[in-house]
Amino acid sequence: MRLALSLLLPVVGVAIGVWLGFALPGQVPNAYVKYLGVALLAAFDSALGGLRAGLEDTYDPVVFFSGFLTNTVLAGLLTYVGDRLGVELYLAAVIVFGARIFNNIAIVRRILIGRLRRAR
Numbered sequence: 001m002r003l004a005l006s007l008l009l010p011v012v013g014v015a016i017g018v019w020l021g022f023a024l025p026g027q028v029p030n031a032y033v034k035y036l037g038v039a040l041l042a043a044f045d046s047a048l049g050g051l052r053a054g055l056e057d058t059y060d061p062v063v064f065f066s067g068f069l070t071n072t073v074l075a076g077l078l079t080y081v082g083d084r085l086g087v088e089l090y091l092a093a094v095i096v097f098g099a100r101i102f103n104n105i106a107i108v109r110r111i112l113i114g115r116l117r118r119a120r
Contacts, residue, residue, distance in 0.1 A: 005052055007119065009044040010047065010050065010051065010082060011032075014051060034079050034083075034090050035076055035079055037090075037094070038075040038076065038078075038079050038090050038093050038094065038097075039072055039075065039076065040119075041075070041094060041097040041098070042068070042071040042072040042075045042093070042097060043072065043092065044105070045071060045097045045100050045101050046064065046067055046068040046071060046072075048100075048101055048104035049064070049100070049104055050064045050066065051104075052104050052107055052108050052111075055108060055112070056111065057109045063111070071097075074093075075097070076092070078090060078092060078093050079093065
């Protein structure tokens, strides 16, 4: 039951966020699109890392929040410096966060499949 609830809460949160994104009027200015994209990738990476740590019983809220802030600030600074230099440095953050997201998804999937197999 605890596993089902821990998996259901993030799904509900994402569903509410997507619904609010479509329901509320608004537009992100073109100058901030790269920053928002990198920030969302950093947040998603941190959320999946937290889910992975929770499933591995190694979750530490201090590590989670410090990693979230550090990743987001570093990615934003990288994007800003790249904009100032005229170089697309944000792509480095996109590649790193993308690789980490897929790695975390694969590990979470293996953990869940292992638990399902043991439950049978």
